[in-house]
Amino acid sequence: MGVDDTVGRGSFRLSPGLLIARQDRITVWALPTAFFLVIGIGFLFTFYDIFDINVSYIQTCAQIVPKCTPATASESLGLPTLINLVGYVVGALGLTVIADRFGRRYTMLLTLAVTGVGALYTALVNDYPNLVAARFLTGVGIGADLAVVNTYIGEMSPAARRAQYTALIFIMASLGAFLAIWLGLLLTTTPEPFPLGLPFALAGPSFSGGWRIMYYLGAAFAVVGIALRWFLPESTRWLVSTGRLERADEIISQMEERASLKERLSPVTEEAPVRQEKEMGYAEIFRHPMYVRRSLILLGVWGLGYVTVYTIGAGFTSVLTSLKYPPPEAGLIAAFGTFGFILAAVFATYFGEALERKYWLPIATAILLIGGVLVAVAGQPVRGAIPWAAFIGSMIVFFGFNVWVPQTYAWSAENYPTRARATGFGLVDGLGHLGGGVGLLAIAPILPAIGPVASFILIAAFLGVASVVAQFGVNTRGRELEEISP
Numbered sequence: 001m002g003v004d005d006t007v008g009r010g011s012f013r014l015s016p017g018l019l020i021a022r023q024d025r026i027t028v029w030a031l032p033t034a035f036f037l038v039i040g041i042g043f044l045f046t047f048y049d050i051f052d053i054n055v056s057y058i059q060t061c062a063q064i065v066p067k068c069t070p071a072t073a074s075e076s077l078g079l080p081t082l083i084n085l086v087g088y089v090v091g092a093l094g095l096t097v098i099a100d101r102f103g104r105r106y107t108m109l110l111t112l113a114v115t116g117v118g119a120l121y122t123a124l125v126n127d128y129p130n131l132v133a134a135r136f137l138t139g140v141g142i143g144a145d146l147a148v149v150n151t152y153i154g155e156m157s158p159a160a161r162r163a164q165y166t167a168l169i170f171i172m173a174s175l176g177a178f179l180a181i182w183l184g185l186l187l188t189t190t191p192e193p194f195p196l197g198l199p200f201a202l203a204g205p206s207f208s209g210g211w212r213i214m215y216y217l218g219a220a221f222a223v224v225g226i227a228l229r230w231f232l233p234e235s236t237r238w239l240v241s242t243g244r245l246e247r248a249d250e251i252i253s254q255m256e257e258r259a260s261l262k263e264r265l266s267p268v269t270e271e272a273p274v275r276q277e278k279e280m281g282y283a284e285i286f287r288h289p290m291y292v293r294r295s296l297i298l299l300g301v302w303g304l305g306y307v308t309v310y311t312i313g314a315g316f317t318s319v320l321t322s323l324k325y326p327p328p329e330a331g332l333i334a335a336f337g338t339f340g341f342i343l344a345a346v347f348a349t350y351f352g353e354a355l356e357r358k359y360w361l362p363i364a365t366a367i368l369l370i371g372g373v374l375v376a377v378a379g380q381p382v383r384g385a386i387p388w389a390a391f392i393g394s395m396i397v398f399f400g401f402n403v404w405v406p407q408t409y410a411w412s413a414e415n416y417p418t419r420a421r422a423t424g425f426g427l428v429d430g431l432g433h434l435g436g437g438v439g440l441l442a443i444a445p446i447l448p449a450i451g452p453v454a455s456f457i458l459i460a461a462f463l464g465v466a467s468v469v470a471q472f473g474v475n476t477r478g479r480e481l482e483e484i485s486p
Helices: 016-024 034-064 073-094 096-102 104-124 128-156 159-188 210-229 236-241 245-259 281-286 289-322 327-354 357-377 388-402 405-414 418-450 452-470
Strands: none
Touching: 016 236, 016 245, 034 073, 034 104, 034 128, 034 159, 034 210, 034 327, 073 096, 073 128, 073 418, 096 104, 096 128, 096 281, 096 418, 104 128, 104 210, 128 159, 128 236, 128 405, 128 418, 159 210, 159 327, 159 405, 236 245, 236 418, 281 289, 281 418, 289 327, 289 357, 289 388, 289 405, 289 418, 289 452, 327 357, 327 388, 327 405, 357 388, 357 405, 357 452, 388 452, 405 418, 418 452
16 A cells, blocks of 8 residues: 655554554664664674683683693583583573563663673682583573574664674674684783794783683673663564554654665655564464474574584684694684684675575585685694694684674574564574584594594585575575565
């Protein structure tokens, strides 16, 4: 039906379809630019917490695990890492339901608070059981936070730029990983001449509490993130889906005012096809065969893809040590890989919308293989020589196993309707992390035995199979959310 584009705030009539149509004609980011930083600080913290255990755990283990040495630290790392993943699944499956029923904004405050408490708990632990419990609690917050944040970004972004803005926030995630690994080298390793380590590292007999400082910093990031998120508006699509039309109208009117400074808004000629139903969350997903099918595809994509992601996260240093790199140098090479992580996020910001989401997975697989082979053929290093080939290969590896992630984040949210979007994302991303557990428990331990080239082929193979599964998924690029998922 025809609609006058002057109908808006203060009008005698508001309808769900009209409100969504008004928002969807906006083609630019229509919230304050500072909100990228507001959302991004939370993402920086969650990825900081995911990666901060990697380098720092040797020092943690030496202080809270009886008879732990650097040589045996990896034997006790598996349990807190695995329990953290279990917590991730619990949070993704449990807390996301709150976001679909009670709103995105308050749930994002809750999830960041849970993660922050987990970080503070970790900083205060004095024994191994409490460390495991703290990592579980942190995982609960992270699993839910990633789902709700990605849902929020997708719902507030213009249709043509959902993946772009998801990738822009993902830059903050890459900075969190970068900060965690490099701070771990600075605060928890002993000084070593480059490239065996950092000459200015701080750990030593007089300074052994660097790992606690890292978790205190994580808790501080959470406090800052919560304070900033308080200023975010609620998702307009969630407000519309739950009948809160006047509040949605207020926010959309503000978005229109801000967007009109950047572009000329086109007239609203027809209402968007909006459905309002009582069912939410899992009930809505499982009663529709289309959403069940989409969930199975995305579970395959994330489950297989996370085998690759977590195997590199846990097994990269093992592969390097099998090439006869000393452990400190192997850690430094892995740290250089974080530059590739940042480049992947920046690249996805500029080019992520150029292709359908699902096409990025095979591209990422090919890039990962190139980087892995370069690291593998670099050969045994000459002591004291700078392993430039390994540094570059590591950056390519990190670029490859991350460049597909923000587009697939956006894709996962797009596959579900507003009334079940956060729950759907949490379902596939949360259960998909079980694949990460497979990578940690079954794949990473065998890599040193099969050789570096075969290791990288095996690691990339899982992402390759995920690429095939993804091709059965729905095309979403540039389409309105209500069209993709009615």
